[in-house]
Amino acid sequence: MVLFPLKMPAGPIRVTRFQMFLYCFLLFLLIYFLQGRKAAVGVQSSHPVFHALAMERGRGTTGLVNVKAAGPQTPLETPWGAQLVWGDSRKSVHRRAQLAQQGIHTGLLAFMVGTYAKFVRRFLSSAETYFLPHQLVTYYILTDNARGLEPPTELGPNRRMKVISIAELPGWEKLAYRRMILLAETIKDTIGNDVDYLFCVDIDQEFVAPVGEEILGDLVATLHPELFGMPRNSFPFEIEKDSSAYVAENEGDYYYTSELYGGLVSELYRLARVCSMLILQDQANGVLAKGLEESYLNRYLINHRPTCVLSPEYSWWDSALAADVPVPRLVSLGRQCEALDEDKKEEFKC
Numbered sequence: 001m002v003l004f005p006l007k008m009p010a011g012p013i014r015v016t017r018f019q020m021f022l023y024c025f026l027l028f029l030l031i032y033f034l035q036g037r038k039a040a041v042g043v044q045s046s047h048p049v050f051h052a053l054a055m056e057r058g059r060g061t062t063g064l065v066n067v068k069a070a071g072p073q074t075p076l077e078t079p080w081g082a083q084l085v086w087g088d089s090r091k092s093v094h095r096r097a098q099l100a101q102q103g104i105h106t107g108l109l110a111f112m113v114g115t116y117a118k119f120v121r122r123f124l125s126s127a128e129t130y131f132l133p134h135q136l137v138t139y140y141i142l143t144d145n146a147r148g149l150e151p152p153t154e155l156g157p158n159r160r161m162k163v164i165s166i167a168e169l170p171g172w173e174k175l176a177y178r179r180m181i182l183l184a185e186t187i188k189d190t191i192g193n194d195v196d197y198l199f200c201v202d203i204d205q206e207f208v209a210p211v212g213e214e215i216l217g218d219l220v221a222t223l224h225p226e227l228f229g230m231p232r233n234s235f236p237f238e239i240e241k242d243s244s245a246y247v248a249e250n251e252g253d254y255y256y257t258s259e260l261y262g263g264l265v266s267e268l269y270r271l272a273r274v275c276s277m278l279i280l281q282d283q284a285n286g287v288l289a290k291g292l293e294e295s296y297l298n299r300y301l302i303n304h305r306p307t308c309v310l311s312p313e314y315s316w317w318d319s320a321l322a323a324d325v326p327v328p329r330l331v332s333l334g335r336q337c338e339a340l341d342e343d344k345k346e347e348f349k350c
């Protein structure tokens, strides 16, 4: 049987049922393929780094960064049955209705020390637009210089800010080891039960798409965009056996980023307390994990698996290694800069 005859016979064309079936099948395949290619989305960012990257890749001059569809790379569940979150879902619509009734209160906590004050405005204004819009939110800003928040960012109704003064901590490494300790102290002394959920987030980030009720879980961690989908042996877990953050070869499901984690305030307090004790213990023994705080966070999350895992949409930056995601939502400007070559770093004053 010839599917596409080279010589067309004269007179009316006869098509067998089988040929008709094959034509339909091929047409279906073509439509399916084209749909898959079309599923690309745009992310709007006001940061110059993103404008440059977009233009560099010939992605137009509108400041849009196109991201390929993630297709089958969007599993909805972890191997232990926790939800793996890719944006709004039916579950979050249900959750939204519940929250509206219960008046759930969420905290968003960030450190702003030294030169990082330059990030606060973009961080807050983007959070006002995209972080749990219309919900009751309190920002907790831990800073050595409250004046860095002047003039104050205008907050919407139901949105508050608490500024918590902390001592100046010279040196980035010192702060990296102190953050967990300060987080635990702040929850105990200041936040208490004022909020139901609390998220700890790096301030050198920008919300670029909605981050809603889908992120609310008991213990929430975010997948590292450059390690999502990579083999287990590429995860930079701590390999020094003397460190309390040590992870054996047969441990660890995912590698999580320290850019965003949280959950119920009681769960986050437990996490911060355990991690700070491990850090203090290692400091006393003179063995500190190479990945700093992120190593201890990963150790903790192996022992206490998160109940809600956020996809790399919730911690993303454009780099050769970053996984393609359908909709980047929270973008790390700091790590974005790290991914640039030396010339670009200088150009964008990274």
Ligand code: UDP
Residues within 6 Å of the ligand: 110, 111, 112, 113, 114, 115, 116, 171, 172, 175, 201, 202, 203, 204, 205, 258, 259, 334, 335
């Ligand atoms: N940070 C700060 N001042 C500093 C260094 C860090 O306020 O000098 C805070 C800030 O909130 C920042 C977070 O600590 O977003 C994490 O630091 P950084 O982004 O440098 O580390 P990374 O997570 O990229 O390794």
